[in-house]
Amino acid sequence: MAYEAKTKATDSSVLEFIENVESAKKREDAYQLVDIFTEVTGYEAKMWGPSIIGFGTYHYKYASGHEGDAPLAGFSPRKAKISLYFATEDTSREELLQQLGKHEAAKACVYINKVADINVAILKTLISQSVSFLQERYPNHN
Template identity: 90%
Template sequence: MAYEAKMKETDNSVLEFIENVESVKKREDAYQLLDIFAEVTGYEAKMWGPSIIGFGTYHYKYASGHEGDAPLVGFSPRKAKISLYFATGDTDREELLKQLGKHEAAKACVYINKVADINVDILKALISQSVTFLQERYPSHT
């Protein structure tokens, strides 16, 4: 049975998605993050799956043969916390996370309560570092 990626780029409206975020504060943070991610990456925001706003894309292929496409970076204003998606595996990431501000880190996600809790300049550095890391690791074949 073929593996079907759960996270696929869709044609859904990013602005419509943000407008449907229940919390006014999370909605305001989502618009702020939208501007920050777009400014740093230079990519247009696209919806990935039902709830992830992604920027740019890369094609990955693992040794197992599994392959697919994913956004270079992204975020999702979820009910509990805002999820930020960055590349893993780069040593710069850990140093930057120490300076980010109030957050929780998982393998590929960083969770924040609100943008006001973090250093936006460090966020911009994390976005930039992630994009560079992924573009070097998975160079485009187009």
């Protein structure tokens, strides 16, 4: 049986999703992040699954045969923290994360409490690098 990605682009409203975020501060940050990601990527915000706001799309295919679509960059205003999703090469990512400000990093995402805790210029660089990195690695994007 073929693996099917759980997180797919949907037709759900990004604005409706943000308006349903409990915390007023997180809603404010989410709107700010939509503006930042849209400006940097040039793509409109789109819901991916029930809680990820993604920008752009790329199609990946691994040696294992696993393939699917994912956003070039995105974020999710989760209850505990805001999750930021971008992919870059490890060396530049680590250097940039050191300059980002208050955050926690995992393999695939970076967690922040609020936009005010981070350097937005560094965030923009990370987003831009993610788009370039993924478009080079997976050239059949849209």
